[in-house]
Structures are given as structure tokens and as C-alpha cells.
Amino acid sequence: MPDTAHERIRAAIAAVPAGRVASYGDIAAAAGAGSPRYVGWVLREDGQDLPWHRVLRADGTAAPHLAERQWELLAQEGVPAPGGRVRMDQWRWAPEHTPDDDA
DNA sequence: AGGCTGACGCGGC
DNA sequence: CGCCGCGCCAGCC
Numbered sequence: 001m002p003d004t005a006h007e008r009i010r011a012a013i014a015a016v017p018a019g020r021v022a023s024y025g026d027i028a029a030a031a032g033a034g035s036p037r038y039v040g041w042v043l044r045e046d047g048q049d050l051p052w053h054r055v056l057r058a059d060g061t062a063a064p065h066l067a068e069r070q071w072e073l074l075a076q077e078g079v080p081a082p083g084g085r086v087r088m089d090q091w092r093w094a095p096e097h098t099p100d101d102d103a
Numbered sequence: 104a105g106g107c108t109g110a111c112g113c114g115g116c
Numbered sequence: 117c118g119c120c121g122c123g124c125c126a127g128c129c
Binding site: 023024025028035036037038039040041042043044047052055057058059062063064065066070 | 109110111112113
Binding site for chain 1: 123124126127
């Protein structure tokens with residue numbers, strides 16, 4: 001189990017299966033990052049080798065400069081983004097149990 | 104040391 | 117539907 005939030009975030013993103021998506025907030029929560037911004041920071045620095053295209057905003061939209069690329073990659077996994085927006089209520093990756101099962 | 108920014112999220116107007 | 121501010125963590129100026 002990674003010590004730094006940086007690694008936990010990378011692990012959380014890598015844990016998202018193909019054909020499913022997760023929001024920055026989901027990743028942050030699953031990794032215990034505390035802030036969704038931290039997720040974006042990690043992806044910018046160390047996300048080139050991660051399935052970053054499976055990470056979307058909470059409302060199902062994507063970052064402007066990556067959107068075109070993101071929809072393309074997601075489409076290849078079978079995730080459609082009609083109107084530049086993925087149906088989070090349908091494609092959002094649902095963890096089977098609570099992430100921080102420390103208790 | 105202080106202040107701004109960013110692949111965000113949410114409430115308020 | 118849009119714009120606004122605040123909180124969040126870390127980095128950069």
C-alpha cells in the first residue's frame with residue numbers, strides 16, 4: 001500500500017476498468033487525496049502512462065484541451081460521449097465496497 | 104515569506 | 117443555462 005497520496009491516486013486511476021469511467025472526485029475519495037485538484041495535478045505530472053481518459057469531471061464532461069482525445073479513446077472502449085458528455089449515472093465506475101475501510 | 108494557478112466540486116445567484 | 121466564490125493540495129513565481 002503506497003504511502004504517498006501521489007501513488008494512491010495513480011493506483012486508484014489504474015484500478016478503473018476499461019469500459020468504465022470515474023470522476024476526479026471519485027479518484028480523490030478512493031485514494032484519500034482529500035482534494036480532486038490533487039488528482040488533476042498527478043495526471044498532469046505522472047498521468048501519461050495511466051488510463052487518464054477514464055477520468056472525467058463529476059458532471060460527465062472532460063477538460064477542454066483533452067476532450068477530443070478523451071472521447072476518442074473512450075469510444076474505443078465502448079463508452080459513448082453524446083454531446084461531449086458521458087452518462088455518469090450509467091458508466092460511472094462503482095466500487096464494490098468503501099475505499100477507506102480502515103475501521 | 105506571500106500570492107496565483109490548475110486535467111476539480113459544490114453551493115449560491 | 118450561465119457566472120461567481122470558496123475549499124482543497126501541491127507547485128511555481
